[in-house]
Amino acid sequence: MNDPILPTDIITDQKLADAFHAGDKSAFDTLVSRHRDRVFNLCQRLLGVRADTNDCSLETFVRARRQLRGFKSESTMLVWLYHIAVGLCMRRMSSDDYRKRASADPADAPRPQEGEAAAGGNPVAPVPDDGEQDEKENIVQRVIGSFEGEQKVLVVLRDLEGLSYEEIARVTGISLQRVSSQLAEARGLILDKMKELV
Amino acid sequence: MKCIECTRTLSAFVDERLSPAERSAMEDHFRSCPRCAKELAMLKVFLREARMLRRVEAPEYFMRNLHRRLDRSSELGTAVRAAAEWAGRLFSLRNAAIVLVLVTAVIVFNPFNQYLLRRLEGRFHLPKQYIGNVCRKMGVLPKEGGGTQPEARSIIPRGFTAATAEVMRRPASALVTDKRVPLVLHPSRRWKKAAPARLADEIGRIIRGNGGKVLEQPGPQSLLVEIPPQQFILIINELNELGILEKPLPRTPGGKKSFKIPINVQ
Numbered sequence: 001m002n003d004p005i006l007p008t009d010i011i012t013d014q015k016l017a018d019a020f021h022a023g024d025k026s027a028f029d030t031l032v033s034r035h036r037d038r039v040f041n042l043c044q045r046l047l048g049v050r051a052d053t054n055d056c057s058l059e060t061f062v063r064a065r066r067q068l069r070g071f072k073s074e075s076t077m078l079v080w081l082y083h084i085a086v087g088l089c090m091r092r093m094s095s096d097d098y099r100k101r102a103s104a105d106p107a108d109a110p111r112p113q114e115g116e117a118a119a120g121g122n123p124v125a126p127v128p129d130d131g132e133q134d135e136k137e138n139i140v141q142r143v144i145g146s147f148e149g150e151q152k153v154l155v156v157l158r159d160l161e162g163l164s165y166e167e168i169a170r171v172t173g174i175s176l177q178r179v180s181s182q183l184a185e186a187r188g189l190i191l192d193k194m195k196e197l198v
Numbered sequence: 199m200k201c202i203e204c205t206r207t208l209s210a211f212v213d214e215r216l217s218p219a220e221r222s223a224m225e226d227h228f229r230s231c232p233r234c235a236k237e238l239a240m241l242k243v244f245l246r247e248a249r250m251l252r253r254v255e256a257p258e259y260f261m262r263n264l265h266r267r268l269d270r271s272s273e274l275g276t277a278v279r280a281a282a283e284w285a286g287r288l289f290s291l292r293n294a295a296i297v298l299v300l301v302t303a304v305i306v307f308n309p310f311n312q313y314l315l316r317r318l319e320g321r322f323h324l325p326k327q328y329i330g331n332v333c334r335k336m337g338v339l340p341k342e343g344g345g346t347q348p349e350a351r352s353i354i355p356r357g358f359t360a361a362t363a364e365v366m367r368r369p370a371s372a373l374v375t376d377k378r379v380p381l382v383l384h385p386s387r388r389w390k391k392a393a394p395a396r397l398a399d400e401i402g403r404i405i406r407g408n409g410g411k412v413l414e415q416p417g418p419q420s421l422l423v424e425i426p427p428q429q430f431i432l433i434i435n436e437l438n439e440l441g442i443l444e445k446p447l448p449r450t451p452g453g454k455k456s457f458k459i460p461i462n463v464q
Contacts, residue, residue, distance in 0.1 A: 140244065165215065184207075
């Protein structure tokens with residue numbers, strides 16, 4: 001008698017990766033469903049431009065599928081996906097075309113309603129109903145939007161995604177010491193910016 | 199603890215990456231310093247709000263778009279793999295070795311190459327006494343005073359550069375221009391730096407004074423000129439005296455044996 005099929009949330013990412021290698025193409029779809037929102041969210045936080053977010057998050061999964069054999073169970077699938085996504089976003093952030101788009105459509109610009117974003121309009125999250133909450137979110141968005149490059153990646157990974165220093169080092173490929181020093185510097189800038197805005 | 203130390207370790211404090219002793223020192227400081235305590239509170243507010251920031255979800259069409267992109271990339275991958283397999287079959291190691299031998303043989307023994315090499319020999323790093331020889335070989339001087347110098351042949355590989363390759367593409371008839379040798383002169387750094395504005399004028403004056411003419415100025419650091427072959431050494435010597443050329447011509451026959459003047463035959 002066959003083993004009962006496990007619910008998908010109990011099957012580990014590693015098992016899904018193994019199943020994909022064994023020829024089960026739907027295993028990859030399960031992996032995508034599991035992680036797409038986190039990856040999409042990360043790309044959106046880093047890039048802030050809807051078209052680039054779409055492109056980079058899709059490309060992340062295309063590469064992940066191609067390199068799935070390189071995935072090792074000692075790091076979590078999400079960290080591995082973040083590693084790919086951050087590499088793509090960093091490259092995108094350094095391109096002139098992106099800069100033009102981003103300056104025309106800054107992350108801290110007023111955001112459209114939820115329906116508009118889903119239909120492919122530009123940024124970001126749905127506008128909250130609560131005015132005070134809206135203002136707080138707006139401040140956070142503007143503070144994060146003021147960062148660039150590596151520091152922005154570190155702030156997003158640590159303060160928004162809640163990754164540990166070790167995970168950040170694995171995602172970005174930079175040393176723990178640098179993660180620590182860059183975050184300390186970024187926090188100083190956050191305080192300065194908060195003092196301006198609040 | 200001083201405020202400056204507190205500011206430096208504030209980030210590690212909120213991330214709980216301090217030792218118990220350091221943490222305790224920080225807490226003591228916060229109790230006694232309202233300014234640092236305010237900064238800590240402000241940072242904590244930011245971090246709390248940042249963690250609570252609503253997540254952006256992937257759109258519904260994400261999976262459809264991903265499948266479309268995967269299909270495209272797998273089609274491309276299949277084409278590349280097929281091409282690689284085809285190339286692999288065609289170019290096995292043995293076949294590749296045979297092709298390599300054949301190509302080398304064609305390059306080495308091609309009579310056309312031999313002809314061109316003979317035409318071009320001695321174009322670079324020529325000893326002073328072979329300048330006339332170069333002109334003779336290019337047909338701009340009458341063929342008198344003996345044939346090719348053996349030393350000129352021996353230095354061909356050193357001068358076989360991109361510039362030479364450019365000349366190789368020209369028909370042999372183009373190597374002769376009304377018994378005049380067009381040159382591209384590369385001025386010395388000192389001149390480029392000290393008198394860039396006067397450079398072209400000065401060279402032009404010397405060239406014209408010796409019966410030549412300036413054809414054009416392809417760039418700020420080079421000048422295409424045309425000079426009578428018999429005046430060649432004279433002009434070079436005059437340019438040397440001003441220190442215009444990058445590598446001066448040796449003044450005594452027994453001195454330095456070679457110098458470099460790129461000759462650009464148009």
